[in-house]
Amino acid sequence: MKSYHHGNLKQELIDCACKMCERDGYTKLSIRSLAKESNVSQTAPYRHFKTKEDLYAEIAKEGFNKLYKTISKVKSKNIEENLIFLGEEYVAFGVKNANTYDLMFGTAVTDFTKYPHLFQAANQTYHHLLSLFTEYSSNKDSEFISETCIDLWAKMHGLVGLLRKLEVVPSKLLDMPDTPFMALNSINNDLNSYIKKFIRATQ
Amino acid sequence: MKSYHHGNLKQELIDCACKMCERDGYTKLSIRSLAKESNVSQTAPYRHFKTKEDLYAEIAKEGFNKLYKTISKVKSKNIEENLIFLGEEYVAFGVKNANTYDLMFGTAVTDFTKYPHLFQAANQTYHHLLSLFTEYSSNKDSEFISETCIDLWAKMHGLVGLLRKLEVVPSKLLDMPDTPFMALNSINNDLNSYIKKFIRATQ
DNA sequence: TTTTTAATGTTGACACTGCTAACATATTCA
DNA sequence: TGAATATGTTAGCAGTGTCAACATTAAAAA
Numbered sequence: 001m002k003s004y005h006h007g008n009l010k011q012e013l014i015d016c017a018c019k020m021c022e023r024d025g026y027t028k029l030s031i032r033s034l035a036k037e038s039n040v041s042q043t044a045p046y047r048h049f050k051t052k053e054d055l056y057a058e059i060a061k062e063g064f065n066k067l068y069k070t071i072s073k074v075k076s077k078n079i080e081e082n083l084i085f086l087g088e089e090y091v092a093f094g095v096k097n098a099n100t101y102d103l104m105f106g107t108a109v110t111d112f113t114k115y116p117h118l119f120q121a122a123n124q125t126y127h128h129l130l131s132l133f134t135e136y137s138s139n140k141d142s143e144f145i146s147e148t149c150i151d152l153w154a155k156m157h158g159l160v161g162l163l164r165k166l167e168v169v170p171s172k173l174l175d176m177p178d179t180p181f182m183a184l185n186s187i188n189n190d191l192n193s194y195i196k197k198f199i200r201a202t203q
Numbered sequence: 204m205k206s207y208h209h210g211n212l213k214q215e216l217i218d219c220a221c222k223m224c225e226r227d228g229y230t231k232l233s234i235r236s237l238a239k240e241s242n243v244s245q246t247a248p249y250r251h252f253k254t255k256e257d258l259y260a261e262i263a264k265e266g267f268n269k270l271y272k273t274i275s276k277v278k279s280k281n282i283e284e285n286l287i288f289l290g291e292e293y294v295a296f297g298v299k300n301a302n303t304y305d306l307m308f309g310t311a312v313t314d315f316t317k318y319p320h321l322f323q324a325a326n327q328t329y330h331h332l333l334s335l336f337t338e339y340s341s342n343k344d345s346e347f348i349s350e351t352c353i354d355l356w357a358k359m360h361g362l363v364g365l366l367r368k369l370e371v372v373p374s375k376l377l378d379m380p381d382t383p384f385m386a387l388n389s390i391n392n393d394l395n396s397y398i399k400k401f402i403r404a405t406q
Numbered sequence: 407t408t409t410t411t412a413a414t415g416t417t418g419a420c421a422c423t424g425c426t427a428a429c430a431t432a433t434t435c436a
Numbered sequence: 437t438g439a440a441t442a443t444g445t446t447a448g449c450a451g452t453g454t455c456a457a458c459a460t461t462a463a464a465a466a
Contacts, residue, residue, distance in 0.1 A: 246455085
């Protein structure tokens with residue numbers, strides 16, 4: 001039944017790669033294993049991705065699109081609630097899709113601008129935050145707004161990075177006051193109120 | 204002149220690995236290339252590091268020690284100034300030593316607690332921030348303090364992640380108001396006042 | 407001091423990787 | 437219909453992490 005030409009191999013490879021990346025981490029993802037899992041020859045992916053970085057960029061792009069979808073689900077008419085929702089969803093996304101998040105923000109893809117689709121997907125996400133905060137903020141100075149957006153973003157981004165350590169660390173460390181894990185754990189257990197706090201602090 | 208036994212190979216390998224890692228990034232660092240650069244046989248490193256992860260852990264440990272040294276250089280008797288100094292040095296370290304920073308906070312070393320020396324080095328860094336902030340804060344509630352430390356840390360950590368993108372991005376994007384890069388760039392150009400702001404905001 | 411043992415080095419090999427070249431087959435379009 | 441192009445396969449290179457077997461030396465035990 002299987003014909004020589006596949007028909008939709010590129011997208012299928014991307015989908016498969018996304019799954020594999022999230023499952024095993026992008027360092028374990030090899031083009032060969034991807035080809036095997038997709039039932040094509042070892043070098044078939046090279047017809048669609050010139051280098052491994054191209055494949056990474058594709059996965060990262062999908063990641064940003066997924067992130068955008070996630071955080072742009074409007075919940076209520078209250079802007080502040082939406083912002084808080086955005087924050088929660090952002091952090092949850094980063095922790096849940098940790099391996100993909102690595103690809104999106106790490107150094108595996110060095111130059112974003114080499115991949116217009118990726119760049120546009122990433123920027124779309126930023127714009128959503130920007131427009132939501134513009135609506136929210138009483139200070140309408142554009143410099144203030146863009147700087148505060150970076151502020152919020154950095155905090156969410158940093159929090160993702162730190163929270164992920166929680167999942168690796170032995171649970172007994174979560175009670176040790178001499179480590180950052182106790183505080184991280186308590187933040188993690190009530191993420192909503194934590195995010196509420198730092199969004200309200202911007203007003 | 205060269206004897207069969209090296210004498211101090213382990214530390215020399217670590218030093219060499221640190222240099223190579225920072226120069227090329229940890230993904231490009233191979234045990235074999237490390238061995239070659241250190242003028243020993245391909246498998247000599249395996250007498251000192253069971254796996255590549257062990258080597259990574261060693262590099263990360265050195266990174267934390269270097270970071271600790273950097274941020275703990277006391278500057279003045281004014282605590283706030285010291286905290287600001289810490290923030291600046293932290294962010295500068297992360298941006299300057301980007302590749303090492305990846306190893307310290309990324310997923311290359313999955314379980315910190317497998318490497319007590321690394322864990323201790325990382326914790327030492329956290330403790331320094333904690334004790335400095337304890338001194339600084341007027342609110343002496345320990346929960347407030349530890350949470351705010353995570354806060355500060357997340358922000359510095361997140362900022363490092365975002366600022367690094369600046370170095371990769373084509374410079375023409377730095378003027379585009381539709382991207383986050385303009386705001387990032389202006390923050391980067393006056394890091395001191397930015398950090399001042401967010402440290403004072405904790406008071 | 408001598409002898410045994412353990413530490414630290416080397417060579418060779420295996421399975422895996424990214425990637426290229428050469429070739430095979432199917433699709434598109436002049 | 438036929439030529440150009442897109443998309444697939446097989447074979448192979450150089451480089452990788454890691455292991456087993458062996459060589460040399462330093463440290464410990466006799």
